[in-house]
Amino acid sequence: MKRPLLTALLYAALTLGANPAAAIDPETRQIILDMRVDDMRKMKILAVAAKPVDTEFEDVDGNKMTFADTNGQFRLVNFWATWCAPCREEMPALDALQVEMGGDDFQVMTIATGRNRLSGIHKFYAEANVTNLPILLDPKGRLATRMGALGLPVTILLDREGREISRLTGGADWASENAIAVLRALMDAE
Numbered sequence: 210m211k212r213p214l215l216t217a218l219l220y221a222a223l224t225l226g227a228n229p230a231a232a233i234d235p236e237t238r239q240i241i242l243d244m245r246v247d248d249m250r251k252m253k254i255l256a257v258a259a260k261p262v263d264t265e266f267e268d269v270d271g272n273k274m275t276f277a278d279t280n281g282q283f284r285l286v287n288f289w290a291t292w293c294a295p296c297r298e299e300m301p302a303l304d305a306l307q308v309e310m311g312g313d314d315f316q317v318m319t320i321a322t323g324r325n326r327l328s329g330i331h332k333f334y335a336e337a338n339v340t341n342l343p344i345l346l347d348p349k350g351r352l353a354t355r356m357g358a359l360g361l362p363v364t365i366l367l368d369r370e371g372r373e374i375s376r377l378t379g380g381a382d383w384a385s386e387n388a389i390a391v392l393r394a395l396m397d398a399e
C-alpha cells in the first residue's frame with residue numbers, strides 16, 4: 210500500500226474513533242463555518258472531535274513530550290519544515306498569534322517535521338523574525354504521519370484534552386482578525 214494512502218486511511222480511522230461527546234453542537238459549528246473568510250475558509254471544523262494522539266515529539270533540548278503534557282490548554286499545532294516556502298510566509302503570523310492569544314488557555318506549537326537541522330531552524334526563525342514560538346521537533350515525522358499531516362504546512366487545533374477539533378492545510382494569515390475570531394469562537398464552543 211502506498212504511504213499517502215496508508216496515512217489517509219490512518220487519519221480516517223483516527224477520526225472514526227472519535228469521541229462524539231466532544232463534538233461542537235451542529236448549530237454552533239455552522240455559525241463558525243459561516244464566519245470564516247479568506248484563508249480561514251480552508252479550515253475544516255470536525256463535527257466529531259478526533260481521539261488524542263500520544264506519539265512523542267521533542268523540544269530543542271531533546272526532551273520527549275506528548276500533547277498530554279500540555280492538556281488543559283487549546284493548542285494550535287503547526288507542522289512545518291525549513292525548506293517549505295508557505296511555512297516561511299506564515300511563520301510570522303503564527304508568532305503574532307502567539308503574542309495576541311498565547312497564555313494559560315492557548316498556545317501555538319510549531320513542530321518542525323522531518324529532517325530539519327537545528328542550525329537551519331534557528332536561521333529560519335531569525336530570518337522570519339520569529340521570537341515567541343517554541344522550537345519543537347518531529348525528526349522522523351512520526352507525529353505528523355500519525356496525525357495525517359499530508360503536505361506542509363498543516364495546522365491543527367487541539368482542544369483542552371488533546372482532541373483535534375479543526376485543521377487547515379496550507380498557509381494562512383493566523384494573525385488576521387478573522388483567524389483570531391474563528392479561533393476564539395472554537396474555544397468558546399467547547
